[in-house]
Amino acid sequence: MTLGIVRLGKRVVLAPLVLSVDEAEQLHAGLCFALAPETPPVDAPECRKSVRYPGGRQQY
Secondary structure, three states, X not given: OEEEEEEOOEEXXXXXXXXXXXXXXXHHHHHHXXXXXXXXXXXXXXXXXXXXXXXOOEEO
């Protein structure tokens, strides 16, 4: 996959990104966590859906 790096709205560089399955899963989880403060769209993947924990804590 190609990774595009953008800074202040301007493309800085394109770089090839090769990940193992484990690395891809970690990246996916990290991106879901980073996007957690944003309200997920209705058709968002399961990882973006909120999960309610005992005690009222919410995690995405």
